[in-house]
Amino acid sequence: MTGETAETNAAERRRWNDERWTALWPKRERFTNAVTPRLLDALALAPGERVLDIGCGGGMASIEAGRRVSPEGAVVGADLSTPLVELARRRAHEASAGNISFQVVSFQVVDMQHDQVPGAPFDVAMSQFGVMFFDEPVTAFANIARHLRRGGRVGFACWQSAERNPWFFALALARFLQPVPPPAEGKSPTGPFALADPERTARILRDAGFSDIRRTAIEFTVDLPEDALVDDDQLAFMGVADSDMTDARRAIDEHMARFRLGTDVSRFPLAIQIFEARR
Numbered sequence: 001m002t003g004e005t006a007e008t009n010a011a012e013r014r015r016w017n018d019e020r021w022t023a024l025w026p027k028r029e030r031f032t033n034a035v036t037p038r039l040l041d042a043l044a045l046a047p048g049e050r051v052l053d054i055g056c057g058g059g060m061a062s063i064e065a066g067r068r069v070s071p072e073g074a075v076v077g078a079d080l081s082t083p084l085v086e087l088a089r090r091r092a093h094e095a096s097a098g099n100i101s102f103q104v105v106s107f108q109v110v111d112m113q114h115d116q117v118p119g120a121p122f123d124v125a126m127s128q129f130g131v132m133f134f135d136e137p138v139t140a141f142a143n144i145a146r147h148l149r150r151g152g153r154v155g156f157a158c159w160q161s162a163e164r165n166p167w168f169f170a171l172a173l174a175r176f177l178q179p180v181p182p183p184a185e186g187k188s189p190t191g192p193f194a195l196a197d198p199e200r201t202a203r204i205l206r207d208a209g210f211s212d213i214r215r216t217a218i219e220f221t222v223d224l225p226e227d228a229l230v231d232d233d234q235l236a237f238m239g240v241a242d243s244d245m246t247d248a249r250r251a252i253d254e255h256m257a258r259f260r261l262g263t264d265v266s267r268f269p270l271a272i273q274i275f276e277a278r279r
């Protein structure tokens with residue numbers, strides 16, 4: 001690891017390494033599992049390719065990519081979070097106990113904004129919602145480009161705007177939460193909608209040295225239990241005080257009512273976009 005400073009991406013580093021948050025993650029990641037086949041199909045991974053999965057989290061998409069590049073290829077999942085990388089390693093180990101060999105999938109704890117991941121050059125850099133948390137996005141994407149062979153491709157899924165993703169319940173909770181402090185001078189805001197503006201994201205990719213930039217907007221629905229998105233532990237982690245919990249639950253209940261199909265399942269509309277580019 002060649003981390004720039006301890007302060008790089010400090011807030012995101014704290015959040016993604018917090019045991020309370022990472023304990024919730026297996027519930028949360030169900031919300032975006034349906035994105036994986038769409039992203040991997042867009043990337044058209046071929047057997048034998050070498051893939052870097054940025055912000056791999058619990059490693060489900062890395063393992064799925066491993067199936068597509070097996071048996072000669074390799075996937076390296078790279079993530080800022082030690083506990084999520086541990087989860088990813090456990091899952092890859094369990095997957096290799098099945099009938100497919102996952103010696104091809106490995107994981108590294110790194111900050112993709114500055115660190116070097118062993119195994120470069122890669123044919124493909126992919127990410128499922130793992131590239132919106134860089135406080136210097138051009139620096140980070142330039143670092144990603146350096147991990148690719150010339151002509152190699154990047155492809156990532158990120159959210160369209162919050163307005164197009166009405167499941168985003170944080171706005172309903174605003175009165176119970178501390179406002180997010182503005183980024184330090186020279187840094188960019190981070191978070192789920194940080195790459196929502198297509199023009200800005202294309203500019204970041206261009207400034208980082210990518211070309212042939214393409215964007216595909218995709219909208220679809222997922223049917224899931226509501227706790228794939230929010231539950232009491234999530235509210236507590238977000239900072240809702242015990243004394244506000246009843247009112248916050250009521251605000252969430254009102255917000256979520258529009259998605260409910262029955263008592264056990266809700267239908268959420270997701271608006272994502274897949275960016276692809278070449279080094």
Ligand SMILES: C[S@@+](CC[C@H](N)C(=O)[O-])C[C@H]1O[C@@H](n2cnc3c(N)ncnc32)[C@H](O)[C@@H]1O
Nearest residue numbers: 016055056057079080081111112128129130133
């Ligand atoms: C929304 S999660 C997505 C995880 C996984 N790709 C998925 O789809 O379930 C974002 C991931 O990006 C990781 N991340 C955030 N900033 C990062 C950075 N600077 N370098 C590497 N990983 C980062 C987080 O630790 C987290 O696992």
